[in-house]
Amino acid sequence: MRFPATVLPIALLLAVPVSGMDFSARFDALKATATPAQVYALLYALPKGGDLHNHSGGADRAEWLFAAATDPARNGGDSFYTRANFGAQPDAIAPAERFRNIRQHTYELLSPAVRAEFVRLDDLLPAERAAWCDSLRLDAPGEGRAEFFQVIWPRRGQLGDSLPVATEMLVENMKAFGAEHLAYLETQFGVDGFVTNDGRAIATEEALAFVKQRLAQPDALATGVTVRFQKTILRFLPNAEAKLAESYAWVEAHRDLWVGLNMAGIEENGHGYPRRFLETFRSLRARFPTLPLSIHAGEMDGNDSHIRDTLLLGATRIGHGVNLLQDPDTLLLLQQTRRVLIEVNLISNRLLEYTPDLTRHPFPEYLRTGVPVCLNTDDRGMWDSNFTDEYFTAVKTFDLSWSEIVELGRNSLAYSFVQPEVKAKLLVDYARRITTFEETYGEGRLADALAKLAEVQPVTYGYSKRTWGLEFR
Ligand SMILES: [Zn+2]
Structure with a gap:
């Protein structure tokens, strides 16, 4: 004890x-x-x-954030934008600026040129939406401490306020x-x-x-x-x-x-x-x-x-x-x-x-x-x-x-x-x-306990899939 x-x-x-x-x-x-x-x-x-x-x-x-941020009934009637277009010089944009998120009141203060770089979250194409979700997590080789502290947290931007x-x-x-x-x-x-x-x-x-x-x-x-x-x-x-x-x-x-x-x-x-x-x-x-x-x-x-x-x-x-x-x-x-x-x-x-x-x-x-x-x-x-x-x-x-x-x-x-x-x-x-x-998994034969596990339906995400190849749904 x-x-x-x-x-x-x-x-x-x-x-x-x-x-x-x-x-x-x-x-x-x-x-x-x-x-x-x-x-x-x-x-x-x-x-x-x-x-x-x-x-x-x-x-x-990220998927939860996307769902709430694009649902006026859950986000207090606001609109969210993310910086997804970078014109002619995409490489000149700092990593934390890619997919940085702002709210409507900030969007309205931007110049037309900068505004053109932002896309309303609802308007992201499926591939962009997937990239947006990935932009908020450590899911790629080489992403580590610097990505976490210096890129992902600042990138969340006004989703957080x-x-x-x-x-x-x-x-x-x-x-x-x-x-x-x-x-x-x-x-x-x-x-x-x-x-x-x-x-x-x-x-x-x-x-x-x-x-x-x-x-x-x-x-x-x-x-x-x-x-x-x-x-x-x-x-x-x-x-x-x-x-x-x-x-x-x-x-x-x-x-x-x-x-x-x-x-x-x-x-x-x-x-x-x-x-x-x-x-x-x-x-x-x-x-x-x-x-x-x-x-x-x-x-x-x-x-x-x-x-x-x-x-x-x-x-x-x-x-x-x-x-x-x-x-x-x-x-x-x-x-x-x-x-x-x-x-x-x-x-x-x-x-x-x-x-x-x-x-x-x-x-x-x-x-x-x-x-x-x-x-x-x-x-x-x-x-x-x-x-x-x-x-x-x-x-x-x-x-x-x-x-x-x-x-x-x-x-x-x-x-x-x-x-x-x-x-x-x-x-x-x-x-x-x-x-x-x-009691549930201890009674009966071992085979019975293993069979009962088929009834458990874990909700898993990218980490278990990438790390162990485990994917339930
Ligand atoms: Zn901590």
């Missing part, structure tokens, strides 16, 4: 029912005999806990995760920076009311996914300290939906290092009650003290933690205290080239030496992947045992920042769902 004593009361542990069935041997037999497609189906059907490391925006699939579109994407993610049997989504989402169709800033409380109303609609509720938010600041900006203070106050005032605070953005450019924020965090802690912190750290190629420094900032969850093996004192601390969880993002780390060879990823070392970990999707829309792809990667690369799989899901709930009473319910529900799963 790896429950952190500081996170869960003992009474709660005793309340979690333990399955009577030993499913471990059956799981090993399934891994040994099932085809890759059957293993994938099994992991798709697997009850999952929470996705604790998820960026709204990066999580959005439409409140209706961002909110629709939240619900699309809930639907897709719900289908994958995820119970909890703790996504990095804010309501600042949205603008109206005529380009005026939307007040945060007004935006919040809109989001709450959408989350209360029947289709969102039907997903069964509990959603909470983290407020995230970009650590490398010149005004990041002020943004941190502002965000801290926002979370404190909206703890029903926002349960924690995060700092994201590339660590390696000399502007976003953790020590920079130590004094700011200390002054905030002098003014506000405890606020849970999950902070990106150690998403680096080389050796540094970022994870240790981030613990000093007060974080109880570390995003990525890729270079922890190079800091043995801090690794030992995490192994011994088991108080801090590392949010592992396997596909992200592979595609952004922090661990291009996943057999060398530190995840199994953390998992098997007592550092609490869970699996997460990070920017799944831009990876063209889903949550099952993370589990399939982990099982295939590290031969996870059944107890390890159950532990990953349990950790993702136990270390979530959701309110204690909701957490207790999610954990009890997780144990119940795992028991049902064990």
Whole structure:
């Protein structure tokens, strides 16, 4: 058992029912005999806990964005344009300008010559539409960290400041995760920076009311996914300290939906290092009650003290933690205290080239030496992947045992920042769902279990097809 004593009361542990069935041997037999497609189906059907490391925006699939951005009933009656024509000198256009997206109010301000370079999303020809979708994900050889940070994010452009579109994407993610049997989504989402169709800033409380109303609609509720938010600041900006203070106050005032605070953005450019924020965090802690912190750290190629420094900032969850093996004192601390969880993002780390060879990823070392970990999707829309792809990667690369799989899901709930009473319910529900799963695939002969997998219909995307040749529909 790896429950952190500081996170869960003992009474709660005793309340979690333990399955009577030993499913471990059956799981090993399934891994040994099932085809890759059957293993994938099994992991798709697997009850999952929470996705604790998820960026709204990066999580959005291009096809979902296209559908919402071209539907006035879902996009608030706006029109979106993308820069798809480049006249005589296409090579002179910066990569981030290709398929950069703008809204109607911006389009109207352009000169006729520049306007001619933009195409209304609805008017894209089928091949252009496919290219537009591909422009928002890492799907081609050679696309990696630079494409992700410097091209794809800027290219999204004003798709990101439409409140209706961002909110629709939240619900699309809930639907897709719900289908994958995820119970909890703790996504990095804010309501600042949205603008109206005529380009005026939307007040945060007004935006919040809109989001709450959408989350209360029947289709969102039907997903069964509990959603909470983290407020995230970009650590490398010149005004990041002020943004941190502002965000801290926002979370404190909206703890029903926002349960924690995060700092994201590339660590390696000399502007976003953790020590920079130590004094700011200390002054905030002098003014506000405890606020849970999950902070990106150690998403680096080389050796540094970022994870240790981030613990000093007060974080109880570390995003990525890729270079922890190079800091043995801090690794030992995490192994011994088991108080801090590392949010592992396997596909992200592979595609952004922090661990291009996943057999060398530190995840199994953390998992098997007592550092609490869970699996997460990070920017799944831009990876063209889903949550099952993370589990399939982990099982295939590290031969996870059944107890390890159950532990990953349990950790993702136990270390979530959701309110204690909701957490207790999610954990009890997780144990119940795992028991049902064990019964479904554990009873009868192995052949019966394999036959049942034919009933599972995974929804998969480009990542599983390109990486393993797995395509279900
Ligand atoms: Zn991240």
